[in-house]
Amino acid sequence: MITNFLILIGGLILLVKGSDYFVKSAASISKRFGVSEFVIGLTLVAFGTSIPELASSVAASLNRSSGLIIGNVVGSNIANIGLIIGITSLVAVIKTNKGMLKRDGYIMVFVALIFLIFSLNGTISRLESGVLLLLYVAYTLFLFEMKPELEGKYNFKEFFEYLYKFQYVTTIRKKALSGFSKNKKKEMVGVAKVGLFKDFVVLIFGGIAIVFGAKYLVGQAVYFADIFNLPQTLVGISLIAIGTSLPELSVSISAARKGFANIAIGNIIGSNIANVLLVAGISGIIFPLEVLRSTVYYIIPFMIFMSVLLLAFLRTRWKITKIEGAILLLLYVVFMVLLVTQFIS
8 A cells, every 4th residue: 555655646746747847848949949938828827727627627537536626626726715725815915907807707607607507417428528628728819919008808707708709819810911021931940059959848748747656656556546445536535636626826926935926926826717618628528527516516516615715815905815715725624624524424
């Protein structure tokens, strides 16, 4: 059993560190090919911290372990708000702006409600998973449409219109037809610079680490769930969710210590959106997800409650104080204690 535990920890380390190096090298390669930092931020950095959740969930889906996936997605979102925002707010006051709240904050709650609706019948089908993934694509393209001078004008209402009017199709067509500019073509000619080979090597090894890390993490999580007769959902919410949330915790605390606590809230909200739409979407397309009744009636609603509470705290003075952070952290601890007590009893 000690060997299995060491393999589980090793898999988690491979997954987290592999994701870190994968994102950094991918961002470096993108810059060398002339991709703007704005685009890199929207694509790589936006869901970079969700790669551990994505990799472990895909591995679990291939293993047909729906409980681990649902627990990972919902548990990570709850941990992001209660554990990570709670701890980060004790390090520094977390500030935000109205634009982020009215756009990304409301979208986070919206997609959580969609996730709950899809879960009501106990199964998230491939079609519903496809809808989740489509929503993520539309959300990302919606962010592409924003311009600095229009910051604050692209809110949830505009996103909803963008969605039901299928404007993301126009965005895709426009981006596809525009192609590369002459300047970017020139930049690509001189792309073979010193360090590019190193970036590709790191990218490849980072990808390999992610694959093997996710495989061993999920495999050993299933082993411990079986040997202790624990529901996979509990293992996903506790062990895997907390483990795969380590990148968010690291980024948030580091940002807070450097005086950029506002980055922390953006990182968490973006990660929560990606977890529900991207992670659950891709995993559900591979194999339909089964959702326990307790998850539908208690755990997902608690995720929504924590999301709404976070937005309520942000609306008070456009920041999260230490007291509010302590409340979030306390709620998370109480939730985990009650959850473990319920499943074990």
